[in-house]
Amino acid sequence: MIELVSSQRCIGCDKCVHVCPTNVFDRGADGIPVIARQDDCQTCFMCEAYCPVDALFVAPTTHPQPADAPLRDESRLAGSDLLGSYRARIGWGRGRTPGARFAVGPELPGATPATPTTTTLTATAPADSATPTPHPKGTTQ
Amino acid sequence: MTRPTQTGLSLDTDVMVLGGGPAGAWAAISAAEAGARVVLADKGYLGTSGAAASGGNNLWYLPEDESLRARAVADREALGGRLTDRRWMERVQTETYRQINRLAEWGYPFPRDEHGNERRSSLQGPEYMRRLRRKVHRSGVHILDHHPALELLTDADGTVSGAAGLRRQEGWTRWQARAGAVVLATGGCAFLSGAFGLNVDTGDGHLMAAELGAELSGMEFSSVYGRSPAFGNHTKGLMMQFASYYDASGRPLEAEGHKGAELIARRLAAGRPVHARLDRAPTALRQSMRQAQPNYFLPLDKAGVDPFDEAYPLRLVFEGTVRGTGGLRLLTPDCATGVPGLYAAGDVATRELVTGAASGGGSLNGAWAISSGTWAGGGAARFARNRGALPPRHNLRPAGTTALRAAPPGGHPTTRAEVDETVTTVQKEVLPLDRNYFRTADRLHTSLRTLDTLWGRLADQPAATDGRTMLRAREAAAMTAHARWMYRAALAREESRGVHRRDDRPGTAARFEHRLMVSGLEQLDVRADPVLPVLTAKGTRAARIAAGDASQERRVS
Known part of the structure; x- marks a missing residue:
């Protein structure tokens, strides 16, 4: 509250x-x-x-x-x-990157099927971010 | 019967949209694009109201890949207890894909994968709704925040011709809008349970439509609860897929799958604690989980709980027909309700056509809000255009009944205490797990006796004198009606299917492979929907794909 x-x-x-x-x-x-x-x-x-x-x-x-x-x-x-x-x-406010850009998250069982070109485990920063992040791979198809 | 005649605000429009969640926003955009003048009124604020704004959702967003889409339909058919309609599911896939791609063009900041491709299958609530508000505004729609609707208006022939309500930040004065057609996008009903962002969802639109004879469908699929920390109300389920569950002494509980969910509910119903910890989340993923769903982690962080390390106590919070599937029955592809001039979109409409007996969760419901909003907005715009001139004001008839009439001579206006008591009475019948999650004919009968008696009192309930109590009285009446529809349909469905669990009828019965319609306010009527589910037929390409013998058709990335 x-x-x-x-x-x-x-x-x-x-x-x-x-x-x-x-x-x-x-x-x-x-x-x-x-x-x-x-x-x-x-x-x-x-x-x-x-x-x-x-x-x-x-x-x-x-x-x-x-x-x-x-x-x-x-x-x-x-x-x-x-x-x-x-x-x-959520990245609101001057000089911040919208949090939605980072909201990739892990692929979860029961979630919407991924598009054929995406990975199942993604912890990827957007192109305009300098944050180094791992790129675990594993394609759905 | 007297009503306050002074109107604080009086408007004319082609299309009136009631509700400012995603369904209302998409309806307003769609109606404006069809050339209509549009007014959108929300009880709260377009941008923060409703389930999507606070929660966000995944999306049933599937690329233009026929086999992928057909498999998704077949999966949902099975999950949905074979009550779905394949044609509507395919339409939702197409429409959601189209509109989400437009949302991306409008600048929604979708995340990108390592190839730079945008991933468009989930939406962050605050960002999504802020963007939609901007688009609605730029479409020329007149937005009325904090303008709860109390009732619909009709012309002399019973065609819906507007709505009226209260301006709660303008001294609770009145507003009235004359319109060529109305879209209800008022959300489902969560009975003021406090579930995350859902207290605006009190079933107001269902009541307004039922007062004009609209029928509902799927109301028995309404026993859906979300898992939240016991101290709070944050029913964010997605991350719980990484959770393990424990009793109070730290002993693990078998909580896998469907049976596990039931076991947790039975424990909590019996007053035995259940704790959760996200210990199945790989360490490497934890940061991305936090970024994906800040609103799952935020309350825990504020409470000083690290859910990866520490088990926290759970409770189940009722989410009613927001996450359940029941709502107004739709008669046409553009979401007409059967009441002339009245359309329905989002959670106020039945989602059985795409989710059947199962909860659509955020993914299906989010896609449904976009699609049904788009169709209903277009349908309402066409109706208003074909209708031509608006009826004269003196011919408008208020359609609301309960809690809106002035007290008769010698009577007294409804008080806040009386309204609060109504809310408490309804909540006692619908919130407890042992009433609603686990249903039996006996308990449903017992609840219905209480609720029917309550409705008998409310039917003659006079209006309150202050606006805040008047609004809550209408919400309380809407909740009472909703509970009665839910339980009447639950009694008629003498089986268990999807989220509808009858402890006294545990299995699924083939004779119930159809939808159930419920209607009425005083006398309730339940009957089988003559429109049967349209399922993926045997022998079709879609059926082969569903059966898994189409692997050569799958695209390789």
Whole structure:
């Protein structure tokens, strides 16, 4: 559930108010969005993905955290790189490569059959990435 | 009967699309490309609403290789308990391939293999839906976020002529759109179970269509649960194929295949813990697994669990007809529902035609959303064009019934507490594994008695005075109707097939190799669909390929 709107980071763009599919936030009188209906939060992390300054934290739990919980402690979350971690992983934000480019993954039993020209085990970076990665081979046909 | 007459927003359009997941987005794009003016309204936000946005999905994306496609059809036929329709499956393959290639042209960043070829068989949810929103916007579609629909509107002849609802970020004022045709793309129903991204899916469109007499199909194939960490709701199943399962003391559980899934469900139903660890994932693959599905790993990382090293406790979260297959029955190739002017796309429509009795999972459902959205949008645009002028406003009739009428003199408006109690009552009948995953005639009868009584009360339920409660009351009514359709069909299917498991009827019965239709709101009616499954016939080329004697036809890469 959504646990944190960092007033230090928030720039008052209200993007979270707009994108939350279950309408959890209200615009705050001081410009900082308010978690008005935490009960309606479905823990989908979408607000985190869209927040341009990583001011939000959605805990992985589906029940509210107590006030003194580590998952509500902003300095701890920032220190452990958990603020903005979803946005970083999907590669949203200036200068980042979209995570979708890397989303090759292992071929899995039961998944859509691969095209005849692809490999079964692929951990390949896109052409525009310098990251060295292994190229395990094994054709499907 | 009185209704608030002041309309916060009043619009005219050719095609009205209700729902902003992938099916709604593709429907809007398709209708706009057919030359229609289009309005798309979503309960939440086009880009974050629905199963695809948070979860992402694989895709039934198959290259133009006849034998490969025929094998995929045959595989799904067997998995789907022989209730599928080969013609629809082939159409979905063709349409998905065409549209995904267009998505690539529009700039979706598909990953590339080591030869530089794009791999187009999976979609990352947030990226996919952000791109689709952009395309919808650039197609000239009028997007209404946070505009939940409450009901359909018809003209004097009963032809669907628009929709009306609430503007929940504009002080809960009203909106009303007059339209030449409507596409329902409101998703399946997950009963507010909290499953990943699915709380927007409360079956609203099914109720709206049923209020105009639409029929449903496959509602018995609705007992689908996803595996999530016990502390959360993240029902991402794909990576679990690398999991081993353990009891509380760390002793391994036999959890292979179909039987294994059942064993896990039985243990959890009995309140016995099950833990999972991805210890079957080769070390070399772990980084690519993380890159492929960040939203599986993210909640675990936040909880401080490394799933490759540490077993974490599981629970099963109900995914209803989002991952199940039942929904509105379709009558034509362009996804008409049988109610004039009303089309259905995505999870609100039955997916039996392509997935049969089995869950389509993300792959089939994702392909279905693209294909059915495209067809329904085109069909609605044609209907609106052939119809010509919109009916006069004073002739529009609101089609909604339950929870929308003002309280009679002496009565009181519905309260939030009453609505919450309805939701809890329905959830008690549909969420527990021992009610829904493992079904028996006795338990289905017991649940139906409760649900029928509940519906009797809801049928006369007056509207709430505040918009938030009014919306939740409609959602609660939709869930109640949905549960009754599910269990009525489950009772009629006196066998086990696909995801429908009857503990008292364990085997598959040949006499049930047909689809079941269910209809009605007060009185429910179940009957065999006169349209029979169309299966790969013996002796055809497709059948030979399916039988595996066509190896010389396989292309070598």
